[in-house]
Amino acid sequence: MxxxxxxxxxxxxxxxxxxxxxxxxxxxxxxxxxxxxxxxxxxxxxxxxxxxxxxxxxxxxxxxxxxxxxxxxxxxxxxxxxxxxxxxxxxxxxxxxxxxxxxxxxxxxxxxxxxxxxxxxxxxxxxxxxxxxxxxxxxxxxxxxxxxxxxxxxxxxxxxxxxxxxxxxxxxxxxxxxxxxxxxxxxxxxxxxxxxxxxxxxxxxxxxxxxxxxxxxxxxxxxxxxxxxxxxxxxxxxTTWRLDDILEKLKTIHPEIKQYLSIDSIIGYDRINIRKYLLLKALRDLGKNEPIVDDRGFREFLEKLDIPPFTGKGRVEGFNEDGPLVIMTGRVSRQKGIHVLLRAFEDIVSILPEIKVLLLLLPVWSDLSLINDIVEHSILFRENLRVIFGRAPSIYGLAHIASNTMVAPSIYEPFGLIALESMVCGSPVVASYTGGLAETVVDIRRYGVIGTGLHITPSDCFELAHGLTDMVLFMETLYYKPWSREWIRLVERIDNRVLRELLISNPRAPLLVRKSCMKRADQYSxxxxxxxxxxxxxxx
Known part of the structure; x- marks a missing residue:
C-alpha cells in the first residue's frame, strides 16, 4: 500500500x-x-x-x-x-x-x-x-x-x-x-x-x-x-522523545554536569543541581548562533532588543539565583494561552516570589502586540521571567529535565504534544482542561500519585495562578527532608487541601508523580x- x-x-x-x-x-x-x-x-x-x-x-x-x-x-x-x-x-x-x-x-x-x-x-x-x-x-x-x-x-x-x-x-x-x-x-x-x-x-x-x-x-x-x-x-x-537519548545528547553539550545526567538523578534530589546550572549559567551561555530564528524580520527585531534581561540578538541574562522552575514551550499564539499566563503573572509572583519562569517560544509575527507584551513582562519581572524567541537546542532538553513543572494554559488544544514531552522528562503539567490536554494530563487531585499534573479552566487567571504555584510547591518538597522545618513550610504554602493531605500522607508523592509522568508518556507511541x-x- x-x-x-x-x-x-x-x-x-x-x-x-x-x-x-x-x-x-x-x-x-x-x-x-x-x-x-x-x-x-x-x-x-x-x-x-x-x-x-x-x-x-x-x-x-x-x-x-x-x-x-x-x-x-x-x-x-x-x-x-x-x-x-x-x-x-x-x-x-x-x-x-x-x-x-x-x-x-x-x-x-x-x-x-x-x-x-x-x-x-x-x-x-x-x-x-x-x-x-x-x-x-x-x-x-x-x-x-x-x-x-x-x-x-x-x-x-x-x-x-x-x-x-x-x-x-x-x-x-x-x-x-x-x-x-x-x-x-x-x-x-x-x-x-x-x-x-x-x-x-x-x-x-x-x-x-x-x-x-x-x-x-x-x-x-x-x-x-x-x-x-x-x-x-x-x-x-x-512523541519520539526518549529520556535516555536526551540525557546522552546533553552529556555531550554540557559535560560539566555529566554526573547528574542519569534517570535516577533527574527523578530524585540531583535534579535541583541541573536546575541551578540551567538558571545561573546555561541560560546565559547559549550555544553558538542561538537562538535560531528563520524569519529575517524577527532576527532584526531581536538584534535591537538589548534592554535587560535581553542582551541583544535574542540572548538573555541568566537568573541571579536559583528557584522553583516552570517552563512553557510552543508558538507565540493566543491559542496557547500565553496572554492568560501574562495576566496571571503578578498574582503568581505575589504567591511565590522565588518562582522562575522560562518561555521557549517559536516566534510568529501574526500577533505583534502579544510579542510586545511578552517582552514588557520580561523586563518588568526581571527576577522571575526569561523568554527565548527561537530554537535553542543547547537548553531545550535541559530545561525539560530541570523544571518543576510545565504550564500549558491553552485556550483550546487539539492534542498538546508539549505535555508529553514534559512528562517524558518526569515533569508534571498544569494544563487547561481542553482537547487532548484533557486526556494526556491526569489530575493529581483526583487520581493521586498516578496523576501527571493539574487541570485548570481555560482563560481562568485565578485558577492558573493557584494551580501553577501549588504544583510547583508540591514538586519542590522533593528537595527537602520530609518533616523538616523547610519541608513543612513548603507544604503549608500549598493552597489546595488535597495536595497538602497527599504530601502529609505520603511525602514521597512527588517522586511517584515523576514516575507516573514517564509511564503515561510511554503509552503514546x-x-x-x-x-x-x-x-x-x-x-x-
Whole structure:
C-alpha cells in the first residue's frame, strides 16, 4: 500500500509548529511496518538554501501561476516530494501576503505530480493535513473519483474559501462532478453544502474526517456539522522523545554536569543541581548562533532588543539565583494561552516570589502586540521571567529535565504534544482542561500519585495562578527532608487541601508523580498511532 501525506510543513524541510512533526513521524512508523510512504510539501525556500545531498529534480511543468518543479528529497527516513517555484519559494511559511496563493500553487503542483506518475506508482491513500491541503484534495478528487482520501484536522481553522478559490483558480469548472459524503455531486454543490468552510469541505470530500484526540472529536463535529458525526475518527499524536537519548545528547553539550545526567538523578534530589546550572549559567551561555530564528524580520527585531534581561540578538541574562522552575514551550499564539499566563503573572509572583519562569517560544509575527507584551513582562519581572524567541537546542532538553513543572494554559488544544514531552522528562503539567490536554494530563487531585499534573479552566487567571504555584510547591518538597522545618513550610504554602493531605500522607508523592509522568508518556507511541491509522485506512 502506497500512502501520501500532504502537509504544509515538515520537520525535515521547514518547520514552524507541531504539525511539522506529525506526518513525518507517522510516516516513519508506517514505513517501518512495510508501507511505502511519501511526504508532499511546499518548498518554502528550502531547496535554495540546501547544500547537502539526496535532493533530485524530477519534473517541471507550467501552471496558471508560472513554472513549477518537483524534487525528490531522500535524506530523511521518509521520502519527501517538494513542490517548488513561484510563491512556493518564499521563505516565510505562513505569510498572509502569500498564503492563499501558496495553497493553490501547491495544489496544482500536487495535481501535476499525480498525473505524471504511472498508475502503478500512484498512491492508494492520500492523507491531507489541515485546511491548507483542502484545495489539493478537491483537485485530486476531481481527477480520480475513486481515490481514498483522508482529511485530518490538527487545529480547527477559521478559513472560508470562495467558490473561485476551489474551482476557477485551480483550473476547475464548478459543474465538474466529484464524489463525497453525499455521493456524486458537482463541486459547486459540495461547496454550497460546506458554505465555503474549509474544514467542512475537507470532511465532506474525504472517506473519513480525522483529528488528533478523542476529546477533540466533539469540537470537530460541533464546528464542521453534526451530519459528519459518524464520519469522524481520530489518530492520536505521539512523541519520539526518549529520556535516555536526551540525557546522552546533553552529556555531550554540557559535560560539566555529566554526573547528574542519569534517570535516577533527574527523578530524585540531583535534579535541583541541573536546575541551578540551567538558571545561573546555561541560560546565559547559549550555544553558538542561538537562538535560531528563520524569519529575517524577527532576527532584526531581536538584534535591537538589548534592554535587560535581553542582551541583544535574542540572548538573555541568566537568573541571579536559583528557584522553583516552570517552563512553557510552543508558538507565540493566543491559542496557547500565553496572554492568560501574562495576566496571571503578578498574582503568581505575589504567591511565590522565588518562582522562575522560562518561555521557549517559536516566534510568529501574526500577533505583534502579544510579542510586545511578552517582552514588557520580561523586563518588568526581571527576577522571575526569561523568554527565548527561537530554537535553542543547547537548553531545550535541559530545561525539560530541570523544571518543576510545565504550564500549558491553552485556550483550546487539539492534542498538546508539549505535555508529553514534559512528562517524558518526569515533569508534571498544569494544563487547561481542553482537547487532548484533557486526556494526556491526569489530575493529581483526583487520581493521586498516578496523576501527571493539574487541570485548570481555560482563560481562568485565578485558577492558573493557584494551580501553577501549588504544583510547583508540591514538586519542590522533593528537595527537602520530609518533616523538616523547610519541608513543612513548603507544604503549608500549598493552597489546595488535597495536595497538602497527599504530601502529609505520603511525602514521597512527588517522586511517584515523576514516575507516573514517564509511564503515561510511554503509552503514546507512533507505532500505536500507525496501527490506528491502518485500521482507519482499511475501512471504506
Amino acid at each position: 502506497k500512502i501520501w501525506f500532504l502537509t504544509f510543513e515538515s520537520k525535515d524541510t521547514k518547520k514552524v509548529g507541531g504539525l511539522a512533526e506529525v506526518p513525518p513521524r507517522l510516516g516513519e512508523a508506517l514505513k517501518k511496518m512495510g508501507y511505502e510512504v511519501e511526504i508532499i510539501v511546499p518548498n518554502h525556500g528550502f531547496i535554495q538554501g540546501y547544500r547537502g545531498d539526496g535532493l533530485v529534480r524530477l519534473y517541471s511543468f507550467k501552471t496558471l501561476y508560472g513554472d513549477l518543479e518537483v524534487y525528490m528529497y531522500t535524506k530523511p527516513s521518509v521520502k519527501h516530494i517538494i513542490i517548488s517555484g513561484s510563491v512556493l519559494d518564499e521563505l516565510e511559511i505562513y505569510s498572509p501576503k502569500y498564503l492563499m496563493d501558496k495553497v493553490k500553487v501547491w495544489a496544482l503542483g500536487i495535481k501535476h505530480y499525480y498525473e505524471v506518475l504511472e498508475e502503478r506508482r500512484r498512491p492508494d491513500i492520500i492523507h491531507g493535513n489541515d485546511w491548507l491541503s483542502v484545495p489539493s484534495l478537491v483537485l485530486l478528487r476531481s481527477i480520480d473519483k475513486s481515490l481514498r482520501l483522508y482529511y485530518q484536522i490538527h487545529l480547527l481553522s477559521k478559513t472560508y474559501f470562495s467558490l473561485e478559490d476551489v474551482t476557477y483558480d485551480l483550473g476547475l469548472d464548478p459543474s465538474n462532478k466529484i464524489y463525497g459524503l453525499y455521493g456524486l455531486k458537482s463541486i459547486r454543490e459540495y461547496y454550497e453544502l460546506s458554505n465555503g468552510y474549509a474544514d467542512r469541505l475537507g470532511g465532506l470530500l474525504s472517506n473519513k474526517l480525522l483529528t488528533v484526540s478523542k476529546n477533540y472529536v466533539r469540537e470537530v463535529v460541533r464546528r464542521t456539522g453534526f451530519d459528519l458525526e459518524d464520519h469522524v475518527d481520530y489518530i492520536p499524536n505521539a 507512533w507505532d500505536n498511532s500507525a496501527k490506528k491509522a491502518l485500521l482507519i485506512y482499511g475501512g471504506k
